[in-house]
Amino acid sequence: MRRKEIIHNVIINRRVAAGPDSRDLGAILLFIFLLPYIISFFFGNAGRGDRTMGENGGAAEQSSYTEGADVFREDLEKEEFLICSRTAAGVEIMPLEAYLLRRLPATIDMGYETEALKAQAVVLRTELMRKYYDAVKMGEEIQRKGEKPCIQVEDRLVSAEGQSYEKCREAVVETRGMYMVLEGYPVKAPYFAVSAGTTRNGSEALAEEDYSYLKAVVCGRDFTAPDYAQSIRLSREAFGEKLAEMLPESGDMEGEGLAEQLRLTRDKSGYVTRVEAGEACISGECFRTVLSLPSACFELEERDGSVWIRTKGVGHGLGMSQYGADQAARKGSDFIDILKLFFSDVAIEKNL
Numbered sequence: 001m002r003r004k005e006i007i008h009n010v011i012i013n014r015r016v017a018a019g020p021d022s023r024d025l026g027a028i029l030l031f032i033f034l035l036p037y038i039i040s041f042f043f044g045n046a047g048r049g050d051r052t053m054g055e056n057g058g059a060a061e062q063s064s065y066t067e068g069a070d071v072f073r074e075d076l077e078k079e080e081f082l083i084c085s086r087t088a089a090g091v092e093i094m095p096l097e098a099y100l101l102r103r104l105p106a107t108i109d110m111g112y113e114t115e116a117l118k119a120q121a122v123v124l125r126t127e128l129m130r131k132y133y134d135a136v137k138m139g140e141e142i143q144r145k146g147e148k149p150c151i152q153v154e155d156r157l158v159s160a161e162g163q164s165y166e167k168c169r170e171a172v173v174e175t176r177g178m179y180m181v182l183e184g185y186p187v188k189a190p191y192f193a194v195s196a197g198t199t200r201n202g203s204e205a206l207a208e209e210d211y212s213y214l215k216a217v218v219c220g221r222d223f224t225a226p227d228y229a230q231s232i233r234l235s236r237e238a239f240g241e242k243l244a245e246m247l248p249e250s251g252d253m254e255g256e257g258l259a260e261q262l263r264l265t266r267d268k269s270g271y272v273t274r275v276e277a278g279e280a281c282i283s284g285e286c287f288r289t290v291l292s293l294p295s296a297c298f299e300l301e302e303r304d305g306s307v308w309i310r311t312k313g314v315g316h317g318l319g320m321s322q323y324g325a326d327q328a329a330r331k332g333s334d335f336i337d338i339l340k341l342f343f344s345d346v347a348i349e350k351n352l
Helices: 002-017 023-043 096-106 114-137 162-174 202-206 236-246 284-290 322-330 335-342
Strands: 051-053 061-064 082-087 090-094 148-153 178-182 229-235 263-266 272-277 280-283 298-303 306-312 347-350
Touching: 082 096, 090 096, 096 114, 096 162, 114 148, 114 162, 114 178, 114 322, 114 335, 229 236, 236 284, 236 306, 272 284, 280 284, 322 335
Parallel strands: 061 090, 082 148
Antiparallel strands: 051 061, 082 090, 178 347, 229 306, 263 272, 272 280, 298 306
């Protein structure tokens, strides 16, 4: 689209500059001069752009390669699989690296340091490699485009512009093909916006040893994030209705101190893991979701007919704190240092 806009602007500028008598002649000469570029623009992607794929290899939804495919055109042959991104406009088929050009700015603040963006690019690439490896391991039927398997995603994509695009491109290009593995298998690589001061221990928070590489990491500067601490106020009635929705088996919870009747269990990083009332129990993350809280690290206080919920951090607290990654980058850490900080015992492999 940039090339088309340039052509349009050139034509407009020439028409403004030319006098009334030379307008048509100037336009004709300009058209003849730009004809090869126009032809290249509209037909140069023949064989790459108008692609279709059905459930059984037949024709289906309209699909095309995204703008970033030109940057990573050679990856169409090198990569193990392609990305099929389902959008409102159809299905876009693209190399993994081209996909990251549009996925990265949708997942992290592009004002962060480039090394933090590189770390995020590796995390996103690891997610996709894990998705592909899991599909192969489970013997799932994977759609194909020619000889290439296609991994289906429905993520939000963004086209960065200007300086943000340049930073995004640098982050993707300089980490090209890199992803994290543990014993040769891509790890699950969670990330979130801001910690409550410390990330969560995976084995403790998820009660599974498979996440032993997610250690609790102190993020000493996350408290400086603008949205680190937040307060939510609910009327006592509204809070009671939410509790009845979350804990229908909790029994009678009338009287004063409604919030005080709840028993909260926390992990060592301060995040609530269990909310109990009577014999009923839900996870801290479910409680957070129902009440739309920024974080499961919260305190409850009831006063003057209202329930106040004070939270710390933004997100689930597992894996890489993006704000913490940016702070580490500002202190001189590169993306490898950042990844090793938040994901212990992992190795970084490269598939390109």
